[in-house]
Amino acid sequence: MSKLGFYQGLCVVLALAAGALGAWCVTHYFAPADSGPSLHQMVHRELELSSEQAEAIAEIEARYQSRRRALENEMQAANARLAAAIDADKAYTDEVQSAIEDFHGAMGALQRETIVFVLEMREVLTAEQQARFDATVTATLTQTGQ
Numbered sequence: 087m088s089k090l091g092f093y094q095g096l097c098v099v100l101a102l103a104a105g106a107l108g109a110w111c112v113t114h115y116f117a118p119a120d121s122g123p124s125l126h127q128m129v130h131r132e133l134e135l136s137s138e139q140a141e142a143i144a145e146i147e148a149r150y151q152s153r154r155r156a157l158e159n160e161m162q163a164a165n166a167r168l169a170a171a172i173d174a175d176k177a178y179t180d181e182v183q184s185a186i187e188d189f190h191g192a193m194g195a196l197q198r199e200t201i202v203f204v205l206e207m208r209e210v211l212t213a214e215q216q217a218r219f220d221a222t223v224t225a226t227l228t229q230t231g232q
Contacts, residue, residue, distance in 0.1 A: 091175075125223065154196060164185050171185055204223060
């Protein structure tokens with residue numbers, strides 16, 4: 087193996103590690119302390135759901151949690167394949183690229199599932215509840231860590 091291949095592989099590993107560490111730090115240390123209630127808390131504590139709404143949302147949440155766990159498992163498996171591929175060849179190989187693409191595919195699928203989940207919950211709400219829900223979703227998506 088050439089030095090260039092080794093350094094390319096090392097660069098990939100360091101970039102992935104830095105990205106993962108950065109994401110973890112942002113979510114655990116740099117999230118604003120006064121960010122307000124989560125969407126889940128707002129829906130269940132502030133929207134005064136009827137029993138029918140609460141039941142419908144519970145079903146939506148159960149479906150989403152199941153799918154989310156499956157996609158998170160796919161991401162973990164892709165990371166394990168990535169580690170094994172890098173460890174095996176110490177280079178940016180087709181196996182490394184494939185594992186990265188698998189991870190990104192699962193991550194994108196999780197984002198799509200999350201958006202579908204949010205929109206499914208919204209459909210259960212009344213117009214007044216939707217307005218409050220929409221404001222919370224918009225604030226959450228546009229939050230800038232002030």
